[in-house]
Amino acid sequence: MPESHLTKNALSAAMKKLMDKYPMEKIKISDIVEQCGMNRQSFYYHFKDKYDLVNWIFYTEFIESIKSSLDKPPGELTEEICVFFYENRNFYSNALKVTGQNSFSDYFVEVLHPIIHSQLEEIIKDDPNHDFYATFFADAIRVSITRWLLEGAKMPPKKFAELLKIASTDVIYKLVKDSEKAE
Structure with missing residues (x-):
């Protein structure tokens, strides 16, 4: 080394x-x-500063942790992400409490966005708004994980990931179907 x-x-x-x-x-x-x-x-x-160090820790550990799941379906990847944060909850709870310039929270989205973007590209490659959707889901995952961790991560990571999956697929599907019925 x-x-x-x-x-x-x-x-x-x-x-x-x-x-x-x-x-x-x-x-x-x-x-x-x-x-x-x-x-x-x-x-x-x-x-350059302690924020850069925290971001380096995240990038090296997170990417190493999830790299084998990058080609898996989004639900499995989400579970890997939740397990990673759960296993490192003390460190990341502390890091996510910091807001503003150079915050870990912003860096988390910066790393997550291209991962989600590539996953969505396979699913909705013909939709010109897939970058918007990737940003939406990256923000939603960041906010959800932040809340989960800061509230003590009382729910096991697999159950939490399952709820994220339901919220991002089943609920949206139901809303679309309901709106089609209303028309």
Whole structure:
């Protein structure tokens, strides 16, 4: 493993450990580097700020976690996403509490959008609005997962994913059928 990756992993582990104890907004770069025995220069060589570090953690762990499911049906992918967040709920609950510029919440949608876009392209490739739909579903999934985690993720991830699937397919199908009947 290249030294750069080892350094990033050490900074990542330090950030995760700190986020188990403290709110993200209270953690300083000095806390992160002290936790792993590095200096600030090492941190800034790899990351521009703590938000960049959290985003790197998400990207590397999330993509690794779901990459085998990218070619599966959307329902299975949604379940993988929910399981990932459930297994890492303390870290991501903390990260999702931060809003505004450079927030993890925005980055989550940035990563999720192209994944959903490619899934929808297979389903509704002839519809010129598929980019709008991908944005809609990425936002809906982000908001739903955020609420679920911040409320303590009391529902198991598979049940939560099933409800997301029902909301995004069955409910919409029923609304379309009902509107057709009304016409």
